[in-house]
Amino acid sequence: xSRTFVCVAFLISASIALAGCTTPSAISQFCxxxxxxxxxxxxxxxxxxxxxxxxxxSREDFATFRAPVEDDAGCAAIGxxxxxxxxxxxxxxxxxGAINSIASFGTAKAGTDAQSVAKNAAGAAxxxxxxxxxxxxxxxxxxxxxxxxxxxxxxxxxxxxxxxxVTDVVNAMVTIVRDDYTGRLLKSEETKLALHYEKYAKGKSxxxxxxxDGRWQADEQALTARRASARSLVTALEALSKGFNxxxxxxxxxxxxxxxxxxxxxxxxxxxLIPQVQKAY
Numbered sequence: 360x361s362r363t364f365v366c367v368a369f370l371i372s373a374s375i376a377l378a379g380c381t382t383p384s385a386i387s388q389f390c391x392x393x394x395x396x397x398x399x400x401x402x403x404x405x406x407x408x409x410x411x412x413x414x415x416x417s418r419e420d421f422a423t424f425r426a427p428v429e430d431d432a433g434c435a436a437i438g439x440x441x442x443x444x445x446x447x448x449x450x451x452x453x454x455x456g457a458i459n460s461i462a463s464f465g466t467a468k469a470g471t472d473a474q475s476v477a478k479n480a481a482g483a484a485x486x487x488x489x490x491x492x493x494x495x496x497x498x499x500x501x502x503x504x505x506x507x508x509x510x511x512x513x514x515x516x517x518x519x520x521x522x523x524x525v526t527d528v529v530n531a532m533v534t535i536v537r538d539d540y541t542g543r544l545l546k547s548e549e550t551k552l553a554l555h556y557e558k559y560a561k562g563k564s565x566x567x568x569x570x571x572d573g574r575w576q577a578d579e580q581a582l583t584a585r586r587a588s589a590r591s592l593v594t595a596l597e598a599l600s601k602g603f604n605x606x607x608x609x610x611x612x613x614x615x616x617x618x619x620x621x622x623x624x625x626x627x628x629x630x631x632l633i634p635q636v637q638k639a640y
Contacts, residue, residue: 385619385622385623386458386459386622387459388622388623388626389602389622389625389626390455390456390458390459391459392625392626392629392630392633393451393452393455393599393629394452394455394456394459395629395630395633396592396595396596396599396629396632396633396636397448397449397451397452397455398448398452399592399633399636399637400444400448400532400536400592400596400636401445401448401449402636402637402640403536403540403585403588403589403592403636403640404441404442404444404445404448404535404540405441405445406441406540406585406640407437407438407440407441407444407539407540407544408434408435408437408438408441410437410540410544410545410548410585411431411433411434411437411438411544411548412427412428412429412430412431412434413548413552414544414547414548414551414552415428415431415433415434416428417548417551417552417555418551418555437544440535440539444531444532444535446476447494447528447531447532448532449476450476450494450497450498450501450528451497451525451528451529453476453501454497454500454501454504457501457504457505458504461504461509476498476501489527490527490528490531492524493523493524493525493527493528494524494528496521496524497521497524497525497528500517500521503517522603522604525600525603526600526603526604529596529597529599529600530600532596533593533596533597536589536592536593536596537589537593540589541586541589541590545582545585545586545589548582549579549582552575552578552582553575556571556572556574556575559571560572581639584638584639585639585640587635587638587639588635588636588637588638588639588640591632591635591636592632592636594628594632595628595629595632595633595636598625598628598629598632599625599629601625602621602622602624602625
C-alpha cells in the first residue's frame with residue numbers, strides 16, 4: 360500500500376500526463392504484488408489458533424482414539440488476535456486495490472466492499488490507541504477512495520496523512536508474525552510436542568521408538584516449514600514498507616522511468632517471496 364501512495368503521489372505532484380510518467384503497468388504490478396502479499400498473510404494469521412489447538416491436542420496420550428479438540432478458551436483468544444491481523448491485512452490490501460484502480464483508470468471502483476472492510480478494521484486494533492488511529496485513518500481514506508469523485512489529485516493531499524499509518528500497521532503485522540506466531544506459538548508448540556514424544560517413548564520397544572521418531576520428524580518438518588514461511592512473510596512486509604518509505608521521500612524528485620525502476624525491485628522481491636510464504640499452508 361505504501362508504495363502505491365507514493366507512486367500515485369508522484370503522478371499527481373509532478374502534474375504530468377500518465378503517459379509521460381510511471382506507466383500504469385508498473386504501478387499495477389507493485390499494487391498487485393503488495394495486495395497478494397497481504398492476502399497471503401491471512402493464511403498464516405489463520406494458523407495462529409490452529410497452532411494453539413495443535414499444542415492442546417499434543418497433550419493427549421497416543422492411542423486414545425479421541426477426536427482432536429477443535430475449540431479451547433485460550434486458543435479462542437489467540438484466534439481473535441489472528442482474526443484482527445487478518446482485518447488489518449484486508450484493509451491494506453483493499454486500499455492497494457483502490458490505489459491501483461485510481462492510478463490505472465483515474466478512479467476507484469465504487470462498491471460496498473470498502474465500507475465492509477473499513478467497518479471490520481475498526482475493531483482490529485484492540486486497545487492499542489496508536490494502532491486504532493492508524494487503522495481508522497486508513498479505513499476512512501479507503502472509503503473516500505472508493506467514493507465517486509475521488510481522483511488521483513486527492514491522493515497527493517492524502518499521502519502525507521497515511522504514510523506513517525501504513526508503516527505502523529505493517530510494523531504491527533510484522534510483530535505479530537515474528538514475536539507472537541513464530542517466537543511464541545510455534546516455539547511453544549514445538550517444545551510441548553517434543554516433550555510429549557519423549558515421555559511416551561520412554562520404556563518402549565525400539566520398534567515403537569523408531570515409529571515415534573518418524574512421526575516426530577514429520578511434525579518437526581512441518582514446524583520448520585511454517586517458520587520458513589513466516590520469515591518470508593516478514594521479509595515481504597518489510598520490503599513493502601521500506602519501498603513505500605523510500606518512494607514517499609523521493610516521489611517529488613523522481614522522473615517517470617526512475618520511479619518505475621524503483622518500484623520493480625520491490626515488486627519482484629514480493630513476488631518471489633509469495634510462493635515461499637504459501638509453501639507451509
